Amino acid sequence: xNEDPPRYDWRxxxxxxxxxxxxxxPYRAGGPHEGKPxxxxxxxxxxxxGDLHMGHAEAFAIGDAIARYWMLRGFDVxxxxxxxxxxxxxxxxxxxxxxxxxxxxxxxxxxxxxxFKRYAMSFDxxxxxxxxxxxxxxxxxWLFLRFYERGLAYRKASPVxxxxxxxxxxxxxxxxxxxxxxCGAEVTKRNLTQWFFKITDYADRLLDDMHQLxxxxxxxxxxxxxxxxxxxxxxxxxxTIESAPDQPAETVTVFTTRPDTLYxxxxxxxxxxxxxxxxxxxxxxxxxxxxxxAQVRRLTDIERQSTDREKTGVxxxxxAVNPVNGERIAVWAADYVLADYGTGAIMAVPAHDQxxxxxxxxxxxxxxxxxxxxxxxxxxxxxxTTGDGLLVNSGPYDGxxxxxxxxxxxVDLAARDTGKPAVNYRxxxxxxxxxxxxxxxxxxxxxxxxxxxPVPDDALPVVLPDLRGQDLAPRGVSPLASATDWVQVTCxxxxxPATRDTDTMDTFVDSSWYFLRYCSPTYELGPFDPEAVxxxxxxxxxxxxxxxxxxxxxxxxxxxxxxxxxxxIDFAEPFLAQLNQGQVINQGKSMSKxxxxxxxxxVELDAHGVxxxxxxxxxxxxxxxxxDWADVSPTGSGKFLARAWRVWSDVGAVVPSGGAGDHDVCxxxxxxxxxxxxxxxxxxxxxxxxxxxxxxxxLRRAIDSxxxxxxxxxxxxxxxxxxxxxxxxxxxxxxxxxxxxxHVEGGDVVGRATWPVVDPSLLVDEAVTCVVQxxxxxxxxxxxxxxxxxGTLRGxxxxxxxxxxxLGDRAVRTVIVRPPGLVNVxxx
RNA sequence: GGGCGAGUGGCGGAAUGGCAGACGCGCACGGUUCAGGUCCGUGUGUCCGUAAGGACGUGGGGGUUCAAGUCCCCCCUCGCCCACCA
Numbered sequence: 001x002n003e004d005p006p007r008y009d010w011r012x013x014x015x016x017x018x019x020x021x022x023x024x025x026p027y028r029a030g031g032p033h034e035g036k037p038x039x040x041x042x043x044x045x046x047x048x049x050g051d052l053h054m055g056h057a058e059a060f061a062i063g064d065a066i067a068r069y070w071m072l073r074g075f076d077v078x079x080x081x082x083x084x085x086x087x088x089x090x091x092x093x094x095x096x097x098x099x100x101x102x103x104x105x106x107x108x109x110x111x112x113x114x115x116f117k118r119y120a121m122s123f124d125x126x127x128x129x130x131x132x133x134x135x136x137x138x139x140x141x142w143l144f145l146r147f148y149e150r151g152l153a154y155r156k157a158s159p160v161x162x163x164x165x166x167x168x169x170x171x172x173x174x175x176x177x178x179x180x181x182x183c184g185a186e187v188t189k190r191n192l193t194q195w196f197f198k199i200t201d202y203a204d205r206l207l208d209d210m211h212q213l214x215x216x217x218x219x220x221x222x223x224x225x226x227x228x229x230x231x232x233x234x235x236x237x238x239x240t241i242e243s244a245p246d247q248p249a250e251t252v253t254v255f256t257t258r259p260d261t262l263y264x265x266x267x268x269x270x271x272x273x274x275x276x277x278x279x280x281x282x283x284x285x286x287x288x289x290x291x292x293x294a295q296v297r298r299l300t301d302i303e304r305q306s307t308d309r310e311k312t313g314v315x316x317x318x319x320a321v322n323p324v325n326g327e328r329i330a331v332w333a334a335d336y337v338l339a340d341y342g343t344g345a346i347m348a349v350p351a352h353d354q355x356x357x358x359x360x361x362x363x364x365x366x367x368x369x370x371x372x373x374x375x376x377x378x379x380x381x382x383x384x385t386t387g388d389g390l391l392v393n394s395g396p397y398d399g400x401x402x403x404x405x406x407x408x409x410x411v412d413l414a415a416r417d418t419g420k421p422a423v424n425y426r427x428x429x430x431x432x433x434x435x436x437x438x439x440x441x442x443x444x445x446x447x448x449x450x451x452x453x454p455v456p457d458d459a460l461p462v463v464l465p466d467l468r469g470q471d472l473a474p475r476g477v478s479p480l481a482s483a484t485d486w487v488q489v490t491c492x493x494x495x496x497p498a499t500r501d502t503d504t505m506d507t508f509v510d511s512s513w514y515f516l517r518y519c520s521p522t523y524e525l526g527p528f529d530p531e532a533v534x535x536x537x538x539x540x541x542x543x544x545x546x547x548x549x550x551x552x553x554x555x556x557x558x559x560x561x562x563x564x565x566x567x568x569i570d571f572a573e574p575f576l577a578q579l580n581q582g583q584v585i586n587q588g589k590s591m592s593k594x595x596x597x598x599x600x601x602x603v604e605l606d607a608h609g610v611x612x613x614x615x616x617x618x619x620x621x622x623x624x625x626x627x628d629w630a631d632v633s634p635t636g637s638g639k640f641l642a643r644a645w646r647v648w649s650d651v652g653a654v655v656p657s658g659g660a661g662d663h664d665v666c667x668x669x670x671x672x673x674x675x676x677x678x679x680x681x682x683x684x685x686x687x688x689x690x691x692x693x694x695x696x697x698x699l700r701r702a703i704d705s706x707x708x709x710x711x712x713x714x715x716x717x718x719x720x721x722x723x724x725x726x727x728x729x730x731x732x733x734x735x736x737x738x739x740x741x742x743h744v745e746g747g748d749v750v751g752r753a754t755w756p757v758v759d760p761s762l763l764v765d766e767a768v769t770c771v772v773q774x775x776x777x778x779x780x781x782x783x784x785x786x787x788x789x790x791g792t793l794r795g796x797x798x799x800x801x802x803x804x805x806x807l808g809d810r811a812v813r814t815v816i817v818r819p820p821g822l823v824n825v826x827x828x
Numbered sequence: 829g830g831g832c833g834a835g836u837g838g839c840g841g842a843a844u845g846g847c848a849g850a851c852g853c854g855c856a857c858g859g860u861u862c863a864g865g866u867c868c869g870u871g872u873g874u875c876c877g878u879a880a881g882g883a884c885g886u887g888g889g890g891g892u893u894c895a896a897g898u899c900c901c902c903c904c905u906c907g908c909c910c911a912c913c914a
Contacts, residue, residue: 177911220909223832227910234914256914269914309912334912341913348914354829355912426913549909619852621841626907631840633853640852642867687842690851704868771847776895778847816894822846826894 008645010609010638010731017734017744018117026749027071027122029078029536036076040536041067042515042575044544044552045082048108049089052115054584054591054601054629055545060121061614062581062623062685063543065727068122069680072723072755078536079122080518082129083109086137086507088166088182091438091472098469101438105132115602119610120730122751127521131510132438136517138461139527140510141443143559145454148444152198152562153432155452159340160431162190167474168435169194171506172428173228173551195433195442195503199558203229203425206557209573216577218624221549228550230426235259235410237347237419239268239320241280241331252276252320255342255424258349259413260405263394264370265347266360268320268331269313272296274339280331282317289314289333296335311336311359322347323418324409325395334359342424350384357384370394371402430555432506437464437472437479439504447491447498456492462500478502511552512559515539515574530568539575546580553578579683582626584617599629608634611641611729618685618728640693641732644725645739647699650709651718653741661713665702669695669717670762676724677755689728695721715740720756768820772797774806775826790817797823 030036043063046056067079083105090101097104109130116123129136147153161170165185169192174181199206207229210222234257241250252270256262270277272293281289292314303309313334320331329347336355337346350360351369357378360367367379371389378384388402397405413419433442441462443455455462465486472479480502481487491498513527519536520529553575560574583590586597604613615637620627660666672695679688699717703709719740726733730751737750744750765786770793772780780802784793794817797803803825810827817823 220832224909227831230910230913232913254914258914311912336912336914338913346914353914355914358912424913546908619840625841628840631853633840636853639866684842686840687851690842693851769847773846773895776846781847814894816846818846822895824846824894 006649008642008732010611010641013731013735014118014610017731018120020734020745021120021749022117024747024749025125026747026752027067027077027079027124028126029080029124030076034076036074038078038536039067039070039075039541040078040515040539041070042518042539042542043079043081044542044548045084045511045514046112047084047087048105048112050108051111052119052601054599054604057119057601057604057613058584058617058627059543059545059581060116060119061617061728062579062683063541064121064614064730065618065680065685066541066543066683068727068730068751069755071122071751072726072753074754078127078518079124080127080129080521081116081121081123081125082127082514082518083112083131084507084511084514085109085130085132086439086504086510088168088436088438091436094438094468095470095472100466100468101472102132105130105438118605119614122730127518129514129517129521131507131514134461134463135522137440137510139517140440140505140513141455141460141462142457143513143527144440144505144509145443145457145460146566147197147562148454150562150566152201153195154198155193155195157191157193159189159191160194161187162192163187166436167476169431169433171431171508171551173430173554194431195501195505196429196431197558199430199555200425200427202558202561203231203427205561205572206427206554207231209557209561212573213576213578217575218546218578218580221546221553221578221580224549225554228427228554232257232424232426234422234424235406235413235419236343236422237262237413238323239347240323242319242321242328250280252280252345253343254345254347255422256347258352258406259409259419260391260394260397260400260402261349261352261370262322262324262347262409263391263397264349264351264368265322265327265329266350266366266368267329267348268345269334269337269348269356269359270316270331270345271337271339272313272333272335274344276344277316277333280316280318281333285315285317289316292333299335311355311362313359313363323413323416330365332359332363340428341426351378352384352386354384354386357382368393430506430558432509433503434506435476435478436474436504437467439507440510441480442501442503442505444501445489445491445498446501447494447496449496450491450493450498453491453493453498459492478504480504508551508555512555513563515556516563516569533569537569538571538573541577541579542575543579543581545583549580579623581623582621584627584629586628587630588628604634608638609641609731611732612638614730615641615689615728619689621686623683623685640696641729643700644692644696644721645732645736647696647703647718648722648736648739650703651699651715651740652709653739654710655741656710656712656715659712661711661716662702662707663713665698665707665711665713665717667762667766668698669713669720670758672698673717673720673724673756674758674763680724680727685728688724692721692725692728695724722750723753723756726750726753770797770820771822772800772803773822773824774803776824777806779803779806784820786820788820790819793817793819793823797825 043060067077071077085105090105093104094101144153161175163170163180163185165183175187178187180187236253236255238251238253241252243249273296313332316331316333318331319328321328348356350357350367352371370391370393372392373385373389375385391397391400391405410421443462445453447453465483467479467483487499489498489500516528516533520532523529556574561572563569564572586599589595591598612634616632616634620632672691676688676691699714702714722733722736733750738744742748767783768786770782770784771778780800782796794815807827812825813828814826
């Protein structure tokens with residue numbers, strides 16, 4: 001009878017080891033580190049909108065490889081998982097299916113948890129958390145109250161972004177190109193009283209602390225945050241608006257980054273939709289202004305922000321007086337000036353600002369150059385000169401350069417009390433209230449006697465009422481308002497009748513502190529145990545998508561700084577290092593239902609197995625590159641795993657006795673294993689996997705046509721291959737570990753083995769191939785000892801047949817000798 | 829319009845200023861197999877050449893250097909981000 005050799009069977013392997021891991025639970029983080037150094041490796045937690053998809057598969061393969069690496073290096077690693085489980089999709093599903101959002105949420109969480117386990121994630125499952133559990137959101141409310149006490153959470157009426165489809169307000173950060181980030185509907189403005197976090201108080205620190213992150217955060221993310229915060233330094237300048245004869249004069253302040261161009265201000269513009277415009281307009285111009293304002297209000301933000309639009313505006317009938325030269329300039333209202341940036345009013349310097357120039361040309365307003373740019377006249381070319389130059393037409397400031405002029409003019413304005421240095425930010429306060437149900441209730445009570453009253457800490461959590469199905473249908477006010485029993489309360493301060501705030505918090509509030517909760521997920525005395533946070537935080541490596549570059553990452557940094565100021569933590573940046581994986585795309589395009597190019601993770605896992613998919617994700621390229629699924633080969637990954645498995649199977653469980661084994665195998669293994677370590681530390685997993693493929697081929701050759709499977713060096717190579725491959729292919733590696741004789745069921749899992757460290761003496765080359773170039777082209781290769789001296793090498797190179805042939809009859813001008821690897825002969 | 833990043837075989841991608849194309853996919857040929865697939869081996873940048881060998885070659889152009897995919901300048905193309913923020 002012919003006995004078939006054993007074969008790599010990933011299905012059987014997955015089934016076998018997932019059961020064992022479930023029992024052993026091998027990836028729990030330690031307590032106080034037992035003397036070991038710590039690493040906190042954090043994957044962005046998951047939103048439970050369905051099962052895991054291809055994007056998750058890539059991101060989590062990266063995070064898991066990093067976490068597993070540090071475990072094998074002997075660190076105490078915290079690698080937790082949880083769910084960002086409040087949010088609109090669950091609520092919309094509940095309305096559709098007439099049930100409770102929690103049902104949908106928990107079903108999806110269970111599905112994802114099972115998928116994570118199948119995907120062999122090395123999570124500490126004991127720390128799992130859900131932001132929609134009252135045991136979690138109790139502390140979200142507690143944090144809100146602390147922010148409130150410090151004046152960092154406040155309510156104000158203002159025009160806010162309104163999504164007509166989701167029937168809720170949105171934060172600035174959630175409006176992308178005038179549309180709702182989530183559903184794509186065009187966002188409109190509504191004047192509403194809403195809750196805000198005063199993130200603008202932290203603008204400077206959010207900006208300045210970024211230098212700590214340089215080098216360990218993607219440059220692109222830092223840049224996006226810088227742009228988003230948008231700090232501009234300049235001056236505020238007071239213009240007097242000439243009054244009607246019977247009225248007192250008014251002062252309107254403008255912000256400018258170019259106070260040096262003050263002499264070039266030839267008109268004055270206020271935002272058409274600001275209250276200021278309505279106050280300034282004269283009775284004669286009132287009708288024209290009202291008509292213009294109506295026209296502006298009809299525009300959507302998208303139309304309004306289109307930069308190639310013709311400039312529009314209307315004269316308000318009054319004049320402003322320039323504080324530096326007393327010049328009277330016309331006051332206009334226009335929609336190119338924004339009501340909510342700076343002071344909502346500008347001085348227009350058309351010669352040196354393109355927008356002002358476009359406006360001046362549209363309405364025939366004067367243009368005066370005050371910076372000598374030596375170019376053609378902007379009034380004629382239509383191109384404003386925005387660069388540096390010496391001042392002209394600027395009275396006492398003529399001849400000054402930009403920086404000096406800005407400093408001098410600002411000082412002089414301040415001395416006459418008509419201006420001062422000023423800083424402005426693009427960043428606005430974080431609008432956190434939402435008129436939806438499935439979120440954290442805002443723990444504030446409104447009392448006719450006492451006004452806003454915080455819910456006392458010992459009355460937390462304010463638990464959501466039990467609403468479901470049609471109770472949740474959007475009607476422009478929060479669904480919580482219809483839960484009358486829930487809304488009606490007694491005032492915690494005076495005991496009189498009061499009502500609960502019916503808004504819920506933006507889910508980004510939940511995710512702004514979850515990384516702290518993981519340190520002590522069941523702690524009852526506060527949001528986190530200070531001891532545990534001191535032990536684990538900050539996060540050493542955060543892994544997730546770049547789509548959170550300004551939302552989640554900025555908010556989390558803000559929260560961390562506030563907690564630092566409260567004295568609750570002793571660090572001001574939560575994430576020391578950040579890695580953004582690329583997207584998984586298909587045929588050059590991101591996957592979408594409408595394109596029909598979606599790839600289902602479950603189908604891929606069923607077809608190729610977990611290890612092959614993880615390996616494919618990581619081998620496809622550097623982590624931050626996009627991966628096109630049409631360009632990669634899970635089949636190839638599977639073949640590699642089968643080859644590796646056959647090596648383990650051939651080497652088997654018999655431990656050879658004594659000796660280092662075959663010298664060449666030993667050195668080859670050492671070199672490759674060493675290179676894998678370097679590649680993993682640099683997050684070049686594609687290169688690490690390439691080296692493991694080479695290692696596998698080397699061992700294959702050693703078994704078939706070298707010293708054979710029982711050589712000690714071959715065995716050691718096989719063990720190391722197993723340990724290193726376990727970062728990427730945990731199932732196959734565990735099976736290999738068992739094949740090599742380890743008692744996995746008894747707790748000797750490969751994921752808790754020791755990362756190989758090679759003897760440095762094995763990495764020193766015994767013979768080096770020296771490349772000899774003539775004029776930079778390779779003409780000969782010499783085998784030389786690594787310690788060869790310059791003179792000897794030079795002599796050998798010049799004597800070489802190939803070199804002489806290439807030189808021909810030309811004389812040698814220079815010889816560059818870089819022992820032992822390179823000689824470059826330069827002929828005359 | 830502004831900012832940032834990237835362009836390397838048929839494809840994904842390697843390469844501290846020092847042998848361009850590691851590793852893989854694909855393809856070709858050979859072996860194994862009743863056959864197909866699997867598996868094993870060999871080859872595979874382009875051009876000239878039976879071969880030995882040679883010429884060319886990292887988007888285009890210029891420069892620095894003994895030596896450039898890598899550094900500098902200009903241009904082209906693509907991608908991403910921001911976009912009337914005074």
